[in-house]
Amino acid sequence: xxxxxxxxxxxxxxxxxxxxxxxxxxxxxxxxxxxxxxxxxxxxxxxxxxxxxxxxxxxxxxxxxxxxxxxxxxxxxxxxxxxxxxxxxxxxxxxxxxxxxxxxxxxxxxxxxxxxxxxxxxxxxxxxxxxxxxxxxxxxxxxxxxxxxxxxxxxxxxxxxxxxxxxxxxxxxxxxxxxxxxxxxxxxxxxxxxxxxxxxxxxxxxxxxxxxxxxxxxxxxxxxxxxxxxxxxxxxxxxxxxxxxxxxxxxxxxxxxxxxxxxxxxxxxxxxxxxxxxxxxxxxxxxxxxxxxxxxxxxxxxxxxxxxxxxxxxxxxxxxxxxxxxxxxxxxxxxxxxxxxxxxxxxxxxxxxxxxxxxxxxxxxxxxxxxxxxxxxxxxxxxxxxxxxxxxxxxxxxxxxxxxxxxxxxxxxxxxxxxxxxxxxxxxxxxxxxxxxxxxxxxxxxxxxxxxxxxxxxxxxxxxxxxxxxxxxxxxxxxxxxxxxxxxxxxxxxxxxxxxxxxxxxxx
Amino acid sequence: xxxxxxxxxxxxxxxxxxxxxxxxxxxxxxxxxxxxxxxxxxxxxxxxxxxxxxxxxxxxxxxxxxxxxxxxxxxxxxxxxxxxxxxxxxxxxxxxxxxxxxxxxxxxxxxxxxxxxxxxxxxxxxxxxxxxxxxxxxxxxxxxxxxxxxxxxxxxxxxxxxxxxxxxxxxxxxxxxxxxxxxxxxxxxxxxxxxxxxxxxxxxxxxxxxxxxxxxxxxxxxxxxxxxxxxxxxxxxxxxxxxxxxxxxxxxxxxxxxxxxxxxxxxxxxxxxxxxxxxxxxxxxxxxxxxxxxxxxxxxxxxxxxxxxxxxxxxxxxxxxxxxxxxxxxxxxxxxxxxxxxxxxxxxxxxxxxxxxxxxxxxxxxxx
Numbered sequence: 001x002x003x004x005x006x007x008x009x010x011x012x013x014x015x016x017x018x019x020x021x022x023x024x025x026x027x028x029x030x031x032x033x034x035x036x037x038x039x040x041x042x043x044x045x046x047x048x049x050x051x052x053x054x055x056x057x058x059x060x061x062x063x064x065x066x067x068x069x070x071x072x073x074x075x076x077x078x079x080x081x082x083x084x085x086x087x088x089x090x091x092x093x094x095x096x097x098x099x100x101x102x103x104x105x106x107x108x109x110x111x112x113x114x115x116x117x118x119x120x121x122x123x124x125x126x127x128x129x130x131x132x133x134x135x136x137x138x139x140x141x142x143x144x145x146x147x148x149x150x151x152x153x154x155x156x157x158x159x160x161x162x163x164x165x166x167x168x169x170x171x172x173x174x175x176x177x178x179x180x181x182x183x184x185x186x187x188x189x190x191x192x193x194x195x196x197x198x199x200x201x202x203x204x205x206x207x208x209x210x211x212x213x214x215x216x217x218x219x220x221x222x223x224x225x226x227x228x229x230x231x232x233x234x235x236x237x238x239x240x241x242x243x244x245x246x247x248x249x250x251x252x253x254x255x256x257x258x259x260x261x262x263x264x265x266x267x268x269x270x271x272x273x274x275x276x277x278x279x280x281x282x283x284x285x286x287x288x289x290x291x292x293x294x295x296x297x298x299x300x301x302x303x304x305x306x307x308x309x310x311x312x313x314x315x316x317x318x319x320x321x322x323x324x325x326x327x328x329x330x331x332x333x334x335x336x337x338x339x340x341x342x343x344x345x346x347x348x349x350x351x352x353x354x355x356x357x358x359x360x361x362x363x364x365x366x367x368x369x370x371x372x373x374x375x376x377x378x379x380x381x382x383x384x385x386x387x388x389x390x391x392x393x394x395x396x397x398x399x400x401x402x403x404x405x406x407x408x409x410x411x412x413x414x415x416x417x418x419x420x421x422x423x424x425x426x427x428x429x430x431x432x433x434x435x436x437x438x439x440x441x442x443x444x445x446x447x448x449x450x451x452x453x454x455x456x457x458x459x460x461x462x463x464x465x466x467x468x469x470x471x472x473x474x475x476x477x478x479x480x481x482x483x484x485x486x487x488x489x490x491x492x493x494x495x496x497x498x499x500x501x502x503x504x505x506x507x508x
Numbered sequence: 509x510x511x512x513x514x515x516x517x518x519x520x521x522x523x524x525x526x527x528x529x530x531x532x533x534x535x536x537x538x539x540x541x542x543x544x545x546x547x548x549x550x551x552x553x554x555x556x557x558x559x560x561x562x563x564x565x566x567x568x569x570x571x572x573x574x575x576x577x578x579x580x581x582x583x584x585x586x587x588x589x590x591x592x593x594x595x596x597x598x599x600x601x602x603x604x605x606x607x608x609x610x611x612x613x614x615x616x617x618x619x620x621x622x623x624x625x626x627x628x629x630x631x632x633x634x635x636x637x638x639x640x641x642x643x644x645x646x647x648x649x650x651x652x653x654x655x656x657x658x659x660x661x662x663x664x665x666x667x668x669x670x671x672x673x674x675x676x677x678x679x680x681x682x683x684x685x686x687x688x689x690x691x692x693x694x695x696x697x698x699x700x701x702x703x704x705x706x707x708x709x710x711x712x713x714x715x716x717x718x719x720x721x722x723x724x725x726x727x728x729x730x731x732x733x734x735x736x737x738x739x740x741x742x743x744x745x746x747x748x749x750x751x752x753x754x755x756x757x758x759x760x761x762x763x764x765x766x767x768x769x770x771x772x773x774x775x776x777x778x779x780x781x782x783x784x785x786x787x788x789x790x791x792x793x794x795x796x797x798x799x800x801x802x803x804x805x806x807x808x809x810x811x812x813x814x815x816x817x818x819x820x821x822x823x824x825x826x827x828x829x830x831x832x833x834x835x836x837x838x839x840x841x842x843x844x845x846x847x848x849x850x851x852x853x854x855x856x857x858x859x860x861x862x863x864x865x866x867x868x869x870x871x872x873x874x875x876x
Contacts, residue, residue, distance in 0.1 A: 308751055328754030338752070346752050349745040356738070360753050363738055372735050 004066065005030045005161055005192040011060035013046050020046035022216040033183055033193045035207035039236060040294050040461055043216040044196050048163050052084045053077035083154030084163045089146050091138045097121065097149050098134040101156050124155055128185045144175035163194040168202055169295065180206045198293050200229040200500035214238055233496035237463055245468055249451040252286030252471050258455035259424045264314035266304050274300040276479045282424065282455035289470030290459040291495050297479035298459045299341065302426045306338040307331030319423060332361055337422035339413055341429050347413045350402035354394050355383035357401050358416045390415040407438025414445050425449060428459045443469060463492055477501050515862040525860050533856030537849040544844055562831040563824030570711045577823030581720040582775030583801025584808060584815035585727060590768040592810050594744045597765055599646055599661030600772040601798025602668030603639040607773025610638025611780045612683055612787040619701035627701050631781055639773015640766040647765030651758035669793055676789035683787045694786035703781040716778025720816060723771060727812035740764060772798065807853050
């Protein structure tokens, strides 16, 4: 095709232990908004990093306007006209908009002509309908305005191809609408936009064509007007149903509630509401899977229940006891165990020994300390016992956990959490990054705990894992639970649609 | 240009390194120092012998060395205690002054009437309390408002210096001797409140130095065995893990800064009780005890028992320096030798955490 702006053929990129891109084919036409759709880990970021020169592909070729290119650095890609707007902004906060725009631009003269720069930046902003004052300092701007500065930076360098990495993740709906208008203004001038997203509705409304990635491979490219959210969801999560459900010794009892959340809301670290009126219950021995794309409030949900974050409204009961708001110690005492997503730096103190980490949750109990002094010999014997029982491979219990392998780190964490005899376990991505053997062990431990009556909230992006372990599945989208259904009978397509923000009605 | 060697983080730190590296560092300093001495026409062996003799071997030397070491041991522990938590309290200087103010207040107040034992105990407690209160301002600002403690604690050193000057030179305060008209000075304590000294092998050991050893043992036990020490370690290693298990990080920061200030305050107290016997506004500010304490803590690798040893070493070097100094031995040369020893000790420190690797192989790996 003659009007191809970017063509990537057979792109392969391997990282130790992972194939991030496995023969991806991807073609973008001049003057279109092309959406790159896929779940987290589908290979979208790797692909865009290859296109912007951050990574070099192990195999495959890239053509830009029909000529083969190879980028040795992000600067080379930028010089060739490919600009990236990252999800996390790279702006100098005390500088003005205009200063940020010209920063790092090789055409900038040694002495900066402020007036003409401001004028040119203002022109550019007006042309694409982006309201932003070139003289404002970055720290004074809203997130939406900062994103406009990032776009201006790329446009100012004369990029013909713009890549936007999940640009709406940080925007309000009105700001997102304004961004879409800007994107259309740019494509009308013949620029090309690659729009990375996992939200089905916005992909449908903004793009001309869509390429779907799954597991590092291209599933297909479709024209937006010929497709539906339903079809896209199917492509995104795959149709395979070949997973085996874990066998349970004792099925859970949803009637005997061990954890209940009623109308729980909370804010994220930046003070925006992250959870909106969550209602969910877990029964004794029940595994409830929370499906959803990362960043839709899962972390906040886990932290609220674990007492690490205060909730702004609502009520949480563990058994029939109300949970003290934002007090991790009492949550632990009340029987809430928590396997956080960031095992090595939140769930454990990486520089500390295995035995210290195993004592991390019960060092204040009379078993391990008296009159404020620790009983070190009991701490060691407790650790030796659990290391044997959970088959942790470590030279001794005094070894720092940062020296252990990923699977053994998770074993230490699970050993500690289960040894506190919890009523409820919050497990966030418990098998992420582990090798096959370790994944099997961790899943086995979770099922055993459920068989013993622990109610488990399994927060996970991996649908496979949720569908094979959970009794019930809830779906989180933008801080809300948008669905609650039995795991038996749930389909990947249906979940994919819900995770992408389609309303339950359209998914019926 | 690539340097031919690079530093690589050690995965484990072998125990023997902890003793081997300081020894090699010291030897390195002596070798370089010898070159400097030869260049200035001195006999290095002779000079080193004199340092050893005047600082550590002769009978009177040890008494002086311990005397110089006492405040450094306290300020060293002050810095070490806070640094362990990652709170960079460099306000030991000011906290020492304020501790001396508290101790002198109590000494002057009840020294004439109360039993000697009680007076000494109350002086110690008052010095600790004053130092702790003054330091906890820094701790509260850090934990509640996330203020940079390096700046606040440094600023408060100047404030404390001004307070000292005001009490003795610029006012007719309770601490000032009303009889000192021409040259103002502190009101002397009653002779009976002077702290005892003990003769050990004809070396006098002050009560304050014994107090420092006791404090170091307590501190060491706190770190090794107590719940508080465990929590301090977790906070320093991973603040997120501390939040995860519900450790009260803010409270701990305030408590540890107060503890750190109490140690510096004890240093000031010992200056009043052991040596000066009045609030010596000038003498306290002359020696930079607080700032030297930071060096002591760094060399002792934040180990309280190590701080005592390092303080004695530094005390000996300082005193030996004074006695070397003379018409044929300029003070600059003394400073050079002391500086070399400190410099190599700090430089050697890095080798306990990192190892040197040749860069030749690394270049090949990149080229592939």
